[in-house]
Amino acid sequence: MKTFALCDVNSFYVSCERLFRPELNQRPVVVLSNNDGCIIALSDQAKAIGIKMGEPEFKVKSLLKKHGVVTFSSNYGLYGDMSQRFNWILEQHCDQVASYSVDESFLCFERHAEPLRDISLRIKDDLWRCLSLPVCVGLGPSKTLAKTANHIAKKNKKLTDGVVDLRSEKARRYWLPRIPVGKIWGIGRQLSQGLARLNIHTAWDLHEADHAVLQRIFSVNVERTILELRGVSCLAFDEVPQPKKSILNSRSFGHSITEYQDLKEALSYHVSRCCEKLRAQQSMARSITLYLYAKRQQDRYLYQPSQTIMLAEPSDDTGVFIQAIETGLQRLYKNNEQYKKAGILLNALSPRKGHQADLFNPIKARPELMAGLDRINQRYGRDAVKFASLGFDKRWAMRANSMSPHYTSRWEDLIKIS
DNA sequence: TCTGGGGTCCTAGGACCC
DNA sequence: TCTGGGGTCCTAGGACCC
Numbered sequence: 001m002k003t004f005a006l007c008d009v010n011s012f013y014v015s016c017e018r019l020f021r022p023e024l025n026q027r028p029v030v031v032l033s034n035n036d037g038c039i040i041a042l043s044d045q046a047k048a049i050g051i052k053m054g055e056p057e058f059k060v061k062s063l064l065k066k067h068g069v070v071t072f073s074s075n076y077g078l079y080g081d082m083s084q085r086f087n088w089i090l091e092q093h094c095d096q097v098a099s100y101s102v103d104e105s106f107l108c109f110e111r112h113a114e115p116l117r118d119i120s121l122r123i124k125d126d127l128w129r130c131l132s133l134p135v136c137v138g139l140g141p142s143k144t145l146a147k148t149a150n151h152i153a154k155k156n157k158k159l160t161d162g163v164v165d166l167r168s169e170k171a172r173r174y175w176l177p178r179i180p181v182g183k184i185w186g187i188g189r190q191l192s193q194g195l196a197r198l199n200i201h202t203a204w205d206l207h208e209a210d211h212a213v214l215q216r217i218f219s220v221n222v223e224r225t226i227l228e229l230r231g232v233s234c235l236a237f238d239e240v241p242q243p244k245k246s247i248l249n250s251r252s253f254g255h256s257i258t259e260y261q262d263l264k265e266a267l268s269y270h271v272s273r274c275c276e277k278l279r280a281q282q283s284m285a286r287s288i289t290l291y292l293y294a295k296r297q298q299d300r301y302l303y304q305p306s307q308t309i310m311l312a313e314p315s316d317d318t319g320v321f322i323q324a325i326e327t328g329l330q331r332l333y334k335n336n337e338q339y340k341k342a343g344i345l346l347n348a349l350s351p352r353k354g355h356q357a358d359l360f361n362p363i364k365a366r367p368e369l370m371a372g373l374d375r376i377n378q379r380y381g382r383d384a385v386k387f388a389s390l391g392f393d394k395r396w397a398m399r400a401n402s403m404s405p406h407y408t409s410r411w412e413d414l415i416k417i418s
Numbered sequence: 419t420c421t422g423g424g425g426t427c428c429t430a431g432g433a434c435c436c
Numbered sequence: 437t438c439t440g441g442g443g444t445c446c447t448a449g450g451a452c453c454c
Binding site: 100101102185191219308 | 447450451452453454
C-alpha cells in the first residue's frame with residue numbers, strides 16, 4: 001500500500017530570512033512580493049498582530065511600524081537555493097521525492113521498516129537541525145489526504161507535534177468534519193460557495209457526497225477530489241517534473257511607463273528570461289503573446305491588451321522572438337497610455353528533439369550561439385551577455401528596497417565572522 | 419501614490435469539416 | 437414556415453494552486 005507524505009515549510013520565505021538573522025526568531029517578520037507590493041509571507045507573530053496574507057503593504061504600513069515588524073523584499077535567489085537544500089534532506093529519508101512548489105514536496109513510501117510517524121518526526125528534526133526550517137508533515141493514502149493532513153498539522157502544531165496521519169478511517173472520521181470544505185486542495189472560493197448551496201460545508205460532507213452528481217454540476221476535478229478524500233488515489237506522483245506547457249515572464253514596473261522604447265526593452269528582457277527557461281527544458285515554442293497592463297482600479301487592470309503571434313515554425317532563439325515583439329508592440333502601443341506592467345507568454349511548446357524544419361520557409365536557427373549565450377550567463381551572471389534591445393538602464397526596474405544579501409549564492413554576500 | 423508572479427486544467431463557444 | 441448531427445481544433449476566460 002502506497003502512502004503519500006506532504007512536507008511543507010512553515011512561513012518558508014520568513015524562515016529563510018531567519019536562518020541568517022536568528023535574532024528575528026521571536027519577532028514579527030513579513031516578506032513582500034516583487035516590487036514591494038503585497039505581503040506574501042508572515043511569521044506567526046505577524047499573523048497575531050492581524051496582518052493578512054496578500055494584503056498590499058501600503059495599507060498596513062502604520063500597523064507594521066507600530067509593532068516594529070521587520071520587513072524584507074523577496075530574495076528569490078536565496079529561497080530557490082534553500083528549496084534545493086530542503087529537497088536534498090528529504091531525499092536522505094525517502095527515495096521518492098517530488099517537489100511540488102518552492103516550499104513543499106510530496107514523498108511516496110511503499111516499503112519502510114519503521115512506523116511512518118517516526119520517520120516523519122525525524123525528517124522534521126533533521127530539517128530544523130540542518131537548515132533551521134520548521135516543517136509540518138501530513139500522511140495519507142492519496143495526495144489530497146496528505147495535503148489535508150498537513151493543513152491539520154499546521155493548525156494544531158502543539159497537539160499533533162507537526163505530524164498528522166489520515167491513513168485510517170478512524171482518523172478521517174475524527175478530522176474531516178472539523179475542516180471547512182474550502183480548505184481542501186482544489187476547492188477554492190467559487191466552489192465553496194457552490195457547495196454551500198448544496199449544504200456541503202465540511203470536508204466530511206464532501207467525502208459523503210455523490211461524486212457522479214457533483215461531477216455533472218461542477219467538473220471532473222471535484223469528482224476526483226471526492227475520491228481522493230475517500231482514500232482512492234487519482235493524482236499521479238510525478239517524481240520527474242514534466243516539461244512546462246507554457247512559459248510566462250512578467251513584472252510590474254517600479255513606475256508607470258509611457259515610452260515605446262522602454263516597453264520594448266522590458267518585453268525584450270522578459271523574452272530573454274522565457275527563452276532561457278525554454279532552452280533549459282529542451283523545448284521550442286511556436287506562439288508568443290505580449291501583454292501590456294495599464295491603469296489599475298479596484299483590484300483589476302482597466303486596460304489589458306494583448307497580441308499573439310504565431311511563428312511559421314517553432315523556435316528557441318531569443319532573436320527570433322525579439323523580432324516578433326517589434327511586430328506585436330507596434331500593434332498594441334498607444335501614445336500617452338500609462339503602462340503599469342508587461343509580460344511575455346510562450347505557448348504551443350514542443351520538444352526540441354525530433355523537431356522537423358520547414359523545408360519551404362527556413363528560419364535561421366543558431367543553436368550554437370544560444371548555447372554559448374546560456375553558458376556565459378550561467379557562469380558570469382544574468383545578462384553578462386545580452387541582446388542590445390534589452391537596453392542598458394532598465395528604467396522600468398521594480399522596487400526592492402529591503403532585500404537581504406544573497407548569502408548562499410554570491411561570493412561577496414557570504415557571511416563573515418570576525 | 420502605493421495592490422506579485424508563474425503555472426495548470428477545464429469549459430464554452432466558434433469555425434470548420436463531412 | 438420549414439433548417440441535422442457529429443466531430444475536431446482553437447481560443448478565451450475562469451478557477452484553482454503556491
